[in-house]
Amino acid sequence: MNHDVIIIGGSYAGLAAALQLVRARKSVLIIDAGQRRNRFASHSHGFLGQDGVEPAVIARTARDEVEAYPTATFVEDMAVAISGEKDQFSVLTKAGENYRGRRILLATGVADELPPIDGLAERWGQSVFHCPYCHGYELNEGQIGVIATGEMSTHQAELLTEWGQVTLLVNGAFALDATARRSLEDMGAVIEETPIDKITGVADVHLTDGRVLSFAGMFTASRCSPSTPLAEDAGCALEETMMGIQIQTNETKETSVTGIFACGDTARIPHSVSLAVGDAAMAGVMVHRSLVWP
Template identity: 55%
Template sequence: MSNPEFQGAAASSAPFDAIIVGGSYAGLSAATQLARARRRVLVVDGGQRRNRYASHSHGFLTRDGSGTAAIVAEGKAQLMAYATVSWLDGTAVRAAASSEGDGYDVTLADGTLVRGRRLVLATGVIDELPPVDGLAERWGRSVFHCPYCHGYELEQGAIGVLATGPLSMHHALMLPDWGTVTFFLNGAFEPDGAQLEQLAARGVTVVRAPVAQIAGVADVVMQDGSRHAMAGLFVATRARPASSLAGELGCALEEGPMGPFVRTDEQKASSVPGVFCCGDAGRMAGSVAFAVADGAMAGVAAHRSLMFGLAPAA
């Protein structure tokens, strides 16, 4: 193992008990459970957290309002205090059943190859935003997707929902609990009669005119030049897996309303024996709190499988 970014426990030719691909909230949580069971653990991390665009995290018990990067940095520092943990900064580009029997081989972009008896995928997802000028630049700062994560901080102000499809109806009906809502259809969705009644009952204003750009904090500028000043804007993104590893391994996927995710059982085991998946890559929708919980379950389940053998595939 020649990678110069290798940190932690000394390298060995023996396979790790578990390799965790992804060192954000879910991966750190999974690794911590295995480390506390005194198992040899390797975390491979490419440094691309899904919420890296947001400065603060909300709704996570004891860390409400903490910096997103600070939570990860503190989690990593605590994890690396365990003597059996190793860390590699790099991107895992391939994974396959080990040629030497039990476990999996993981190859990094620089050619480094590591082997683990169990594999935990905490690889996350990538949000695909609609092509509206000014939207991407405000993503995570004044343009959001999770009301529970960011709605409260808008102080019951004017909130916009930019339609991307039928799922945006859900956003529009939820968000009046956080402020005064305007639903910008922008040609992406047209509510039927019953849905219009639901929107009216929730006090939602519907705007059908086409959107030209997002400006200011989160102002919605229409093609006719009119402008709607918003405290924040919510968009239902399409999420795609940030890594191809699950597909390469043959893990079964499910199609959720926001995109595909790895199908797992209640213990976060995938359909491939010995491969677990946690965090946003393995659920329909996520948050920091969900990711940490999923990671803890995946780590415990991976450890139990090392002790008692693998359960039937999900």
């Protein structure tokens, strides 16, 4: 069967795009490996109509809605290669299956590269976060730690003063100049330059001088990149952003390869469920239009 569209990635973005396409009665195959980026978080916030709901519940509800349409097909597998061209694409999966489609939509999300600090990865999505709009409110204006990853961390720390008392943990990530130091201090942030040894408890930071700083929660700017090499291997151009590498797309969400589109966190910044869903809904519309007016 030659599907109208093959969507690679069946999380929030992939499902939002799929919904637009199946409502246009297009044949849509969604290939999903089940690795949602926010699978470590217990609750999702800031998404209208689903605020505070468990991420897995949101994803399951969304999938149920898409599956209700007869032109939607789901495959639980991992896409490993894309070949062909517009109207004649082929997607190979890890299980060895080949699927054909007229258009490809990449909604694969991103992988987070975290600072190499003992205890941080285990708390990612639980008490260490990247988005204040998603998790800042729940910290109840308490003590907030920001683990620096580069100069942009000063802006993250400044923004987070809206949600609580902030301590910027420089941790040797960069040299803090006088202008940035003054700006942080003017906004009430505390600057801590002693390196971090480890993180324990909910968000207890052990410094190398023996002190322990306890926080209600912590934030850090992970460096992001597409979660799979599919786009690059298919010839799609990538671009560098302040948050890492993403797939380059134009105003219609099409990549540099004709007939391959991309949406969600893998193709835009900043990142959140709401923004990914909105971006993907537009991508679904644009993919449909490319089928109507090829």
